[in-house]
Structure formats: C-alpha cells, structure tokens
Amino acid sequence: MWSVSLCIAATVVVSITHWLYRWWNPKCNGNLPPGSMGWPLLGETIQFFAPNSTWDTPPFVKERMKRYGSIFRTSLVGRPVIVSTDSDLNNMIFQQEGQLFQSCLCIAATVVVSITHWLYRWWNPKCNGNLPPGSMGWPLLGETIQFFAPNSTWDTPPFVKERMKRYGSIFRTSLVGRPVIVSTDSDLNNMIFQQEGQLFQSWYPDSFTEVFGRQNVGSLHGYMYKYLKNMVLYLFGPESLKKMLNEVETVATRNLDKWAGQESVELKDVTANMIFDLTAKKLISYDPEKSSENLRENFVAFIQGLISFPLDIPGTAYHKCLQGRKKAMTMLTNMLDERRANPRKVKSDFFDYVLEELDRGDTILTEAIALDLMFVLLFASFETTSLAITVAVRLLTENPQALQKLTEEHENILRNRENKESGLTWKEYKSMSYTFQLINETVRLANIVPGVFRKALKDIKIKDYTIPAGWAVMVCPPAVHLNPNNYKDPLEFNPSRWERMEQKGASKYFMAFGGGMRFCVGTDFTKVQMAVFLHCLVTKYRWQTVRGGEIIIGSCCVEKFGNNTKFLNSNYAEDDFSQEHVKLDAIQAPRC
Numbered sequence: 291m292w293s294v295s296l297c298i299a300a301t302v303v304v305s306i307t308h309w310l311y312r313w314w315n316p317k318c319n320g321n322l323p324p325g326s327m328g329w330p331l332l333g334e335t336i337q338f339f340a341p342n343s344t345w346d347t348p349p350f351v352k353e354r355m356k357r358y359g360s361i362f363r364t365s366l367v368g369r370p371v372i373v374s375t376d377s378d379l380n381n382m383i384f385q386q387e388g389q390l391f392q393s394c395l396c397i398a399a400t401v402v403v404s405i406t407h408w409l410y411r412w413w414n415p416k417c418n419g420n421l422p423p424g425s426m427g428w429p430l431l432g433e434t435i436q437f438f439a440p441n442s443t444w445d446t447p448p449f450v451k452e453r454m455k456r457y458g459s460i461f462r463t464s465l466v467g468r469p470v471i472v473s474t475d476s477d478l479n480n481m482i483f484q485q486e487g488q489l490f491q492s493w494y495p496d497s498f499t500e501v502f503g504r505q506n507v508g509s510l511h512g513y514m515y516k517y518l519k520n521m522v523l524y525l526f527g528p529e530s531l532k533k534m535l536n537e538v539e540t541v542a543t544r545n546l547d548k549w550a551g552q553e554s555v556e557l558k559d560v561t562a563n564m565i566f567d568l569t570a571k572k573l574i575s576y577d578p579e580k581s582s583e584n585l586r587e588n589f590v591a592f593i594q595g596l597i598s599f600p601l602d603i604p605g606t607a608y609h610k611c612l613q614g615r616k617k618a619m620t621m622l623t624n625m626l627d628e629r630r631a632n633p634r635k636v637k638s639d640f641f642d643y644v645l646e647e648l649d650r651g652d653t654i655l656t657e658a659i660a661l662d663l664m665f666v667l668l669f670a671s672f673e674t675t676s677l678a679i680t681v682a683v684r685l686l687t688e689n690p691q692a693l694q695k696l697t698e699e700h701e702n703i704l705r706n707r708e709n710k711e712s713g714l715t716w717k718e719y720k721s722m723s724y725t726f727q728l729i730n731e732t733v734r735l736a737n738i739v740p741g742v743f744r745k746a747l748k749d750i751k752i753k754d755y756t757i758p759a760g761w762a763v764m765v766c767p768p769a770v771h772l773n774p775n776n777y778k779d780p781l782e783f784n785p786s787r788w789e790r791m792e793q794k795g796a797s798k799y800f801m802a803f804g805g806g807m808r809f810c811v812g813t814d815f816t817k818v819q820m821a822v823f824l825h826c827l828v829t830k831y832r833w834q835t836v837r838g839g840e841i842i843i844g845s846c847c848v849e850k851f852g853n854n855t856k857f858l859n860s861n862y863a864e865d866d867f868s869q870e871h872v873k874l875d876a877i878q879a880p881r882c
C-alpha cells in the first residue's frame with residue numbers, strides 16, 4: 291500500500307515538475323522570442339492589467355521592450371502570447387490575416403476531394419465503353435480475401451460461381467490491388483488464347499513474378515519467348531520423350547515397389563518427389579542421394595506461399611516461399627558454376643545445353659534467364675503432374691468400372707507384347723486410347739491451373755462490353771470445364787465421354803493445359819508420366835486408401851492434395867480388394 295502511494299506521489303511530482311518546466315520553457319520548432327511566462331497559470335496577467343496614468347507606451351510593454359527587444363513572449367489570461375512592437379511584423383500580421391488558415395483549409399479540402407475522387411474512380415473505373423458488371427470491393431484490398439477463401443468442392447470456386455450468377459459470364463473485380471476482368475465465357479477465353487501478343491499478353495501478379503523470377507518464360511514475349519519455348523520443346527518434345535520412356539517406366543516401377551513395402555504413403559508427396567527427381571535428373575543431372583544439399587526441400591513451402599497474400603514479412607507463407615526461391619536459385623547457380631568448371635565430354639542435360647549456348651558469342655540467352663527457366667520447369671513439372679496422378683488414383687478408387695477398363699487396356703498391352711522381357715515401347719504408349727481419355731477427364735475435373743492471367747494491350751470490345759487497356763484478365767478454366775452446357779453431368783467422372791471428342795491440344799471447351807501460343811509445353815511430358823505410371827500401377831499393384839479426410843480447394847492454384855494410400859502388389863486377392871473400405875485422406879487443392 292505504502293509503495294503504491296509512494297509511486298503515485300512520485301508520478302504526481304514528476305508530472306507537475308514536467309508541467310512547470312514546459313510552462314517556463316514552451317516547445318518551439320526554432321528560436322522562441324525572449325521574455326518571461328510569469329507565474330504558472332497566472333502568467334503576467336496582473337502586471338499587464340496594472341493601471342497606468344501616462345500617454346506613453348504602457349510600462350508593462352516598455353519595460354519588456356527594453357529587456358527583450360521589439361518582439362517578446364509572455365503569458366496572459368492562461369495563454370502564451372507573443373507581443374509585437376515591431377512595425378514589420380505588425381504589418382505582416384495585418385496583411386497575412388487569414389492566409390495561413392486559408393492555406394490549411396485549402397490543403398484539407400484538396401485531400402478530401404482527392405480521396406473522394408479516388409474512391410469514386412475505384413468503384414467506377416474509367417472505361418471507353420461499357421465495363422463488364424461486378425464489384426471492385428474494398429479500396430486497395432478489392433475482393434482479394436474472398437478470392438483466396440478455401441473451398442471444399444470439385445466445382446467451380448464459389449467466388450466465381452456466385453459472381454457468375456449475379457453478373458453473368460464476364461465480370462469485373464479487383465485482386466491484389468489490380469482491376470481484373472474474370473472470363474468464364476468460352477468465346478472470350480478462346481479469343482484471349484488466340485490473340486496472345488495482339489490484343490492480350492501473358493501477365494501474372496507481381497507476387498508470382500517475384501517467386502518465379504522477373505525473366506521467367508511466362509513473363510517474356512516476342513523473340514526471347516520463342517527462343518525459350520523451342521529450348522523447352524527440345525527437352526520435352528516427342529523425340530526426347532521417346533528416349534525417356536523406359537527411364538520413366540523404371541523410375542515408376544522402382545518407386546511403386548518401394549511404396550508397396552511401406553505401411554502407407556502420402557501419394558501426393560511421394561509422386562511429387564518421384565517426378566521432381568526425374569525432372570531434376572533430366573535437366574541438371576541432379577541426384578539427391580549424391581548431393582550434399584536437398585534441392586527439393588526448397589520447394590516445399592511453395593504452393594502455400596503462392597496462394598497467400600503477398601506480404602514479405604518473416605513468418606508469412608509468402609516470405610517462406612521467397613526464401614525457398616532464394617536458396618534454390620543459389621543451389622542452381624552453384625551447380626551451373628561447377629559444371630562450367632568441369633565440363634562434360636558428352637553433352638546430355640539442360641546445363642550442358644545452356645553452357646554451350648552461353649559460350650556462343652551471338653546468343654540472346656543469359657545465365658539469369660536460363661536459371662529462371664530451370665526453376666520454373668522444376669516447379670511446373672512436379673507440382674502439376676503429381677497432383678494429376680493423385681487425382682487420377684483417387685478417381686479410379688471411386689470408379690471401379692473405369693479402373694477395370696483401364697486395367698484391361700494395360701493387361702492387353704502386356705498380353706500382346708512379343709518380347710515379354712522388353713519395357714514399354716512408344717507404339718504401345720501411343721495405343722493407350724482409354725488411358726488418354728482418362729487423363730483428359732482427370733485434368734478436366736482437377737482444374738490444376740484454375741486461373742490463367744493476361745493483360746489487355748488495348749481497349750477490347752466483346753459482347754457489348756469493353757475491357758479497358760491495361761486491365762488484367764483472368765481466364766477461369768473450371769467454369770468452362772464444369773459447365774453443363776459444355777459437358778453433360780460435368781461433375782461425373784466419365785473418361786469415355788472423350789471417345790467422341792478431340793483429345794489433343796486445346797479447344798473452346800478444354801483448356802486444362804491453356805491454349806493458343808502459350809499452350810503448356812509440358813503437356814506431352816505429363817501425359818507420358820501419367821500413362822506410364824498408371825500402366826505400372828494397374829498391371830502390378832492394388833491399393834487402398836487408408837485415411838479419410840476432406841477436399842479443400844481455394845481460389846488460387848493447387849496447394850496440396852494428399853491421398854494416404856496403401857500399395858499392395860498384384861497377388862493381393864481381387865475379392866479382398868473389392869471388400870476394401872476405401873477412406874480418403876485430407877485432400878487440399880486450392881485454385882486460382
């Protein structure tokens with residue numbers, strides 16, 4: 291009690307002392323005129339009002355003029371006052387009457403008008419025509435939070451679905467600080483893909499560019515872009531894939547064997563590792579078992595970071611993602627330097643190819659561009675294909691008829707093989723018609739890339755609307771793939787529907803791998819990996835899903851799709867398999 295009182299008393303004393311100090315030494319951003327502030331509170335009020343019987347300047351002022359000069363300070367009726375006996379200052383005071391106040395008022399009014407105008411423009415953006423309907427959400431934030439909200443269905447993301455109902459197939463919104471037109475219209479989507487470089491240009495939000503590198507293939511245009519695309523096609527085109535087929539089969543068999551020996555595996559994780567290792571081996575001859583550092587580890591926090599709010603602050607998913615990129619890029623740079631120092635006689639991987647190019651005097655390739663490309667390819671290959679395989683396995687688990695048809699196709703291949711000892715041939719691969727239907731149906735339902743971004747290069751008129759130049763445009767493939775007008779019972783897994791449809795490339799109704807000039811360069815690589823994996827799986831193994839969970843799908847990019855699966859080799863009795871209680875594990879697949 292005593293100590294509390296002491297504390298209060300001390301606080302009071304300190305406060306009063308401070309107040310007194312401030313009374314006698316008022317704050318001033320400069321040199322305060324000399325003078326005295328008199329007694330606390332009272333100031334020099336009594337002296338000021340003292341009567342005077344002369345015609346002369348009042349003694350109060352005269353004395354202080356003598357002491358302090360023509361301008362001095364004092365305190366009257368509780369207010370600090372500057373007394374001026376100086377003709378220049380007096381003149382200025384009269385001339386500047388109201389000026390300062392007016393200036394402040396003017397600034398405040400300008401600020402208010404500017405903010406109001408900015409808010410008005412935010413909600414009513416300029417457009418030389420009819421802007422698509424929609425809402426721009428909160429100032430700056432837009433509708434970003436609603437866009438990123440997770441979703442637990444296979445269906446079109448609720449963010450898009452709700453707005454399609456309210457505004458129609460083309461609507462406007464604002465995401466991560468940018469005005470965006472969202473297109474769920476197959477005609478506009480097709481036009482966007484076909485008009486690449488003319489009316490639209492590949493564009494991705496800054497957060498993506500930071501993560502994938504400013505010179506990544508998606509952000510490059512014109513000659514440089516074509517040059518890089520050819521480079522990738524050289525690596526993952528049909529000729530290279532033919533040579534790679536047996537290696538893909540060996541890798542799949544080896545991994546399936548390993549998983550069958552384990553209690554259970556998280557399918558998305560193990561397939562991602564398998565594909566990452568294969569791609570890294572092809573691109574840079576990376577062998578995780580021989581390397582002292584783990585390259586794959588740097589890509590772990592990636593998807594979470596990509597779909598998070600782009601805040602680069604320690605602790606955020608985005609920050610972790612950027613850190614991962616930094617480390618991976620350092621590793622790739624070191625590996626390239628090492629290869630430069632110890633060139634190989636037989637050129638066999640992407641590093642060899644890049645070094646050869648860099649040594650040529652007239653190349654347009656730079657080391658930075660080559661490293662950004664390497665990074666994008668590593669990421670694009672394992673995240674997308676592993677998810678497609680996981681979804682395919684899950685869909686097969688849920689659809690025994692499709693599994694049976696697939697198994698028959700692959701057992702037929704083995705039955706008709708002349709040399710029983712040989713591995714898969716390119717001809718056999720090409721004959722897997724039901725498998726290709728199944729792959730198309732899987733990627734149609736999975737919508738692994740749920741948003742493809744572009745920028746309008748000029749004002750574009752489409753269906754009574756105008757897309758203003760400079761605006762971002764987001765093509766939304768799920769809205770096309772899951773539209774009942776385009777696919778009968780769109781949420782049903784029915785690979786056979788592709789018997790009657792074009793299966794190669796893209797169309798107005800199928801854009802899982804994009805379309806037009808920027809159609810995915812990894813499509814054939816993905817199909818080879820999926821088909822070969824499914825071949826090995828259904829001809830040699832049975833599996834059961836051992837842990838249940840729910841699907842969580844967000845609005846931007848696929849995050850995680852777990853499927854905890856137990857693999858059993860082929861002598862596992864069919865009867866037992868049919869009695870399996872199939873339970874699915876936590877499956878997460880956020881989308882753009």
Ligand code: HEM
Nearest residue numbers: 508670671674675678738739802803804808810811812816
């Ligand atoms: C299921 C697997 C995959 C899906 C669903 C997929 C989807 C897509 C889509 C939709 C695009 C178009 C993006 C745009 O237009 O802006 C694209 C582009 C691209 N993909 Fe894939 N992809 C897959 C696998 C792969 C693989 C395995 C690789 C690497 C080997 C890869 C490398 C790329 C690259 C480099 C681009 C950029 C092409 C460009 O800008 O011209 N993708 N992918």
